[in-house]
Amino acid sequence: MKSKKFSECLLLFFKGLAMGSADIIPGVSGGTIALITGIYERFVFALESINLHFLYYFLLGFKDKTNFKKAKKSFLSINFAFLIPLALGILGAFLTLANVIGFLLETVPTPTFSFFFGLIFASAFYVYYTHKELFTFSSLVFIGLGILVGYLIVGLESIQLSHSPIMIFASGIISFCAMILPGLSGAFILLVLGQYEFLLNVLRDLTHFEFGMIFFVFVYGLGGIIGLLGFSRVLSFLFSKYKPATVAFITGLMIGALRKPGMQIITHPDNMLLTIASLICGIFIVTLFSMFEWKKKQRIRVE
Numbered sequence: 001m002k003s004k005k006f007s008e009c010l011l012l013f014f015k016g017l018a019m020g021s022a023d024i025i026p027g028v029s030g031g032t033i034a035l036i037t038g039i040y041e042r043f044v045f046a047l048e049s050i051n052l053h054f055l056y057y058f059l060l061g062f063k064d065k066t067n068f069k070k071a072k073k074s075f076l077s078i079n080f081a082f083l084i085p086l087a088l089g090i091l092g093a094f095l096t097l098a099n100v101i102g103f104l105l106e107t108v109p110t111p112t113f114s115f116f117f118g119l120i121f122a123s124a125f126y127v128y129y130t131h132k133e134l135f136t137f138s139s140l141v142f143i144g145l146g147i148l149v150g151y152l153i154v155g156l157e158s159i160q161l162s163h164s165p166i167m168i169f170a171s172g173i174i175s176f177c178a179m180i181l182p183g184l185s186g187a188f189i190l191l192v193l194g195q196y197e198f199l200l201n202v203l204r205d206l207t208h209f210e211f212g213m214i215f216f217v218f219v220y221g222l223g224g225i226i227g228l229l230g231f232s233r234v235l236s237f238l239f240s241k242y243k244p245a246t247v248a249f250i251t252g253l254m255i256g257a258l259r260k261p262g263m264q265i266i267t268h269p270d271n272m273l274l275t276i277a278s279l280i281c282g283i284f285i286v287t288l289f290s291m292f293e294w295k296k297k298q299r300i301r302v303e
Contacts, residue, residue, distance in 0.1 A: 009085040015039060016089020017097075023179050023186050024094065024101040024200070028116045028261075031182040032254060036123045036289045041239060043086070044180065046079040047232030098203040110270045111278040113261035118282025120261070123182065124254040126290050131247045139248035146252020153184060154260040156192045163198050165219045171195045172223025177231040182250050188260060 015037045019030035034040040057071035104112045128135065171193050179186035190196035199220060202213045238246040265275060 009081075012039075012082065012085040013089040013092075016086040016091075017093045018089075019086070020090035020093025021097050021101065022116070023090070024098060025105065025112070025116065025185070025187055028120070028187070029179060029182055029185050029257070030090070031180045031184070032120055032123050034180075035182045035250075036119070036126055036286050038289070039086075040182065042082065044232055044235045044239060046082045046086075047180070047228055048236040049077060049079045050083070050229055050232075051078070094203055095207060098200060099207055102200060102204065108271065108274065110265055110268045111274040113264040114275040115278035115282040117258060117261035117265060118279040118284075119286055120254050120258055120282075122283040122286035124251050126286055127182075127247065127251045127254070130290070134244040134247050136244065139244060142245045142248035143252035143255075146249040146254075147256040148252075149249075150184065150253040150256020151259050152256075154188060154257050163195065163216070165216070167193075168195065168199075168216050168219045169223040171199075172220040172225075173227035173230075176224035176227035180228065180231065180235065182254050184253060184257060185260070 015033070018037065019033045022028045022033045023030040031040065034043045051074065054071045054074035057067045057074055061068035061071055171190055174193070175186035175189040177186075178184040178189045187196060190199060199216070202216055205211075205213055206217070235246075269275070
């Protein structure tokens, strides 16, 4: 039993690692990775389980000790078993893979974007295939809306804003909201807001144990946490009440977001053999994950 729990935690850690790696790249979403690894809805509802009621009850406990029990109950209702290994994986990717991703984007940008083009394209097909029963004629409206929103957002031009704590905080809120939406890239939003290069350099400094700019990491992280907690509640509501429309919109969003990696491939057709191989590799990985998830569901049904 313990070994099973450990293997589940380890798997979640690696999924978090993959999500964090994707979130570093402009035009790619960690939400897409969560989707193809079969944890997206669970991820959204786990985020929604985070509440600060336990702090409220804890403070009230000094007046009435019965509130300490309420604080404990509220605290334990948070899905830590899922969130902690996933968060460690995402954080691990930010701290250890920032240099690797930066190197790939600088040396082989087109094959790198080609890999994620294949990943996103196959993911959109995967969502449709696994939710076919939810798609109706009316779903086309939400797919079209998702395509339009995704296409327009990834086509935004970068603006130059200051790197003040307030702007970094606001960028954290906006980019983290984008990170949990499949198709929308938190890194790309940072690029649009003129904060991407600055924050990537801060992360690179941390990997070299230079902590002079660590304050900005805390400010960005605080904004991100607030954005995540707020937006996850919106998403969980939409999945609970309007799942067909939400899934259709997300599918369209991923298709529209293909504009970013697609334009990189078209405008910089370098090393075509490696680019095509990367594209196939991206599609293959999604296919592999989808087969794994299908076998897992079949095994659960048998049990």
